[in-house]
Amino acid sequence: MKIKIFLGIAAISSVIAILFTPHLASAATNYGNINIINDAVMNNTSSMTPAQINSFLNEFTGTCLGTNSAFSTPDPQGYANGAYQYGGSVDAGTALRNIAVRYGLSPQVLLVTLEKEQGLISRNGSCAYANPSPAPEGESCGNPNGTGPNYCSFACQNSPVGGCVTVAVGYGCPGYCRSDFNGFSKQMSGGAWILRFAEARAYGQLTGYTGFDPGDEYACYVGPMTAGYRQRSNSPSNCKGFPGNQSIYYDGSYTDVDGNTMYVANGSTASMLNYTPFYARSYTDTKLFHTSFTKWFGNPAYPSSNIFMPDGTYNIRGIGSGKSIDVSNNSSSSGASLQLYSNNGTGAQEWVLKRDTEGYYTIQNKSSGKYMDVAAAGIQTGTRIQIWDGNASCAQKWAIQKVGNGYTFYNTCSGLALDVNGGSTANGAPLQIYTPNSTPAQQWNIVSLEPSSVSTGLYNLLSSGGTALDVSGGSTAGGTPLQVFSVNGTESQAWIAIRLTNGLYKILNPKSGKYLDVVGAGTSVGTKTQIWNDTGSCAQEWAINLSSDGTYGFTSSCSGLSLDVYNGAVSTNGTPVQIYTNNGTSAQKWTLRAAARTVADNTYSLLTSAGKALDIANGSIKSGTPTQIYANNGTGAQNWMFKRQSDGLYQLLNPQSGKYLDVIAGSTTQGAKTQIWDGNSSCAQEWAIASNNDGTYSITSSCSGLKLDVSNGAVSTNGTATQIYTSNGTGAQSWMLAL
Helix, strand or coil: CCCCCCCCCCHHHHHHHHCCCCCCCHHHHHHHCCCCCCCCCCCCCCCHHHHHHHHHHHHCCCCCCCCCCEEECCCCCCCCCCCCCCCCCCHHHHHHHHHHHHHHHCCCHHHHHHHHHHHCCCCCCCCCCCCCCCCCCHHCCCCCCCCCCCCCCHHHHHCCCCHHHCCCCCCCCCCCCCHHHCCCHHHHHHHHHHHHHHHHHCCCCCCCCCCCCCCCCEEECCCCCCCCEEEEECCCCCCCCCHHCCCCCCEEEEEEECCCCEEEEEEEHHHHHHHHCCHHHHHHHHHHHHHHHHHHHCCCCCCCCCHHHHCCEEEECCCCCEEEEHHHHHHCCCCCEEEEECCCHHHHCEEEEEECCCCCCEEEECCCCEEEEHHCCCCCCCCCEEECCCCCCCCCCCCCCCCCCCEEEEEEECCCCCEEHHHHCCCCCEEEECCCCCCCHHHHHECCCCCCCCCEEEEEEECCCCCEEEEEHHHCCCCEEEEEECCCCCCHHHHHEEECCCCEEEEEEECCCEEEEHHHHCCCCCCCCCCCCCCCCHHCCEEEEEECCCEEEEEEECCEEEEEEHHCCCCCCCCCEEECCCCCCHCCEEEEEEECCCCCCCCCEEEEECEEEEECCCHHHCCCEEEEEEEEECCCCHEEEEEEECCCEEEEEECCCCEEEHHCCCCCCCCCCCECCCCCHHHHCCCEEECCCCCCCEEEEEECCCCEEEEECCCCCCCEEEEECCCCCCHHEEEEEEE
């Protein structure tokens, strides 16, 4: 993990500074920021699922950490007083994800740490000590036992059977290996503990972590991940972390022996420098971390976008206020400030998002043509936001991540989040960049102002080979894989395209009540698709683009990869459907065709399993009258005419009133009540009808994908209100059609 050999102070500070100067703090700064990894990247515990970790590991034929590797060693008692035990025998993906979540770190950070320390991800052959890797960049990594150079030496030379994986990150091996730290889970927990907690422990700020010796006398503890903590060492004479071993604040600066000013950009970078201080190996190790992370997951110095939004015009509204990002006084002058303001439909609140090849976005004001910009490319909290002429700098590049119920915008200069000053909801509240905190002041709704590319409807999705997107085996179970199969008119090939406010779509199979979903919210080429319950995640959100040849492309919002037929076998029944790099081939071209008729146009009564009928309260004919269930009485209040539309959906007309079954205000909220209302051809009055295996039918709102449901499942109680609700397979959502 750490090596004691020490080079000259000026040489070390120079190579580190040269490596990590992605932007300058000011014109007078010689070296700018040491920015190894951004806080948002470091802390993203959900960056990979266990399945994604295992899939990643198995891409490397030489790794010894594939899905067949089991790790039963429990988390040592010292880390959490025995309260957190992994137990059992779990695969590498599960072990790493558990550890990452436990210590509040990204699994990607742990994977790259495995690579940085011993090359355990990409090294050829086994993880045994008998297969050492060469020392990096010509360094001589001496073996204390005198058996020769070995990059894995500090970890492996004294390791027991099991080789390098037994001491995976060299934890407890500052020149020898302590056997009480052997084992994959212990090693990874120890490494994660150092990355997250060692510096806080040095200040006695953690409870439940006392009485544990990290076993590393060379650690330089660089304050907790908040501002204002001084460099700390267990043994000051060994802590060579910064020139002159002077105090340092990660958001402040210090001057080296040559008079050059340097900045540690954030707490996560400070933590990395604590893990591997500025010894002789630190430049190589830090460079290796940075290079490996960038190659596999993108540049760690900046937060990456974890969603794909198609280029287009949007309104951006604060979740906490409901108000829009607005150019003050609708100015077109460079330097005009941005603020919150009530939605007014003016060009001051219209923003054009455009994605670059790295996945970052520019946000251009449509009225002025100028860009959302951090003043003077500032990196300090509180720096104001303005519009400015386009300049392609990091001040105008933004990563968009889904956070909570909305989206957060991170500036790539600093990794700080777009924020409303003081969390205000008042008109005129200024915008700034600020430490990410997931509060409503940093969460935004992105509202598309572009026309719909697809009308709401019930469709078959046909491949270029004439086969249809199909749920394997006609199953309704979550996790059932998707394939292409000959068109057969079954409801396993019927899909509703539901447009969201952000302009993306969810694709619902009404028979199952489940959605077109990317397995594990995967972002890797070749990740398969399935049906799954509504998660609200990017795994179920798709951009739909109309091509010049009349076909459609479907792009996953998680990754920007396209819905694709495996190996281009578009005419072969049973071929899996996956996501893949957009390549414009026939494997990614889909035609939308109205699905086959499910129910004949006729007038029916809709009955629950208890024989109660869908009824208009008090037999009223007034718009806004709620619907309910009531004893089947044959009156006109219980008659519903099914009228199939050209898009495959149905309207349900009550002939007595001349009004339609309607979701109040076109709501997409679970529990929204139903009523009768004048015909308006909106999605509030369009329903997908799908047969169930028991001969009953489910009735699904095309606005939301939620099903017509009897409140609280009270299917036998007169007067119980009807509503829309998440698909749950219960009798409350099963309707019998009686002539």
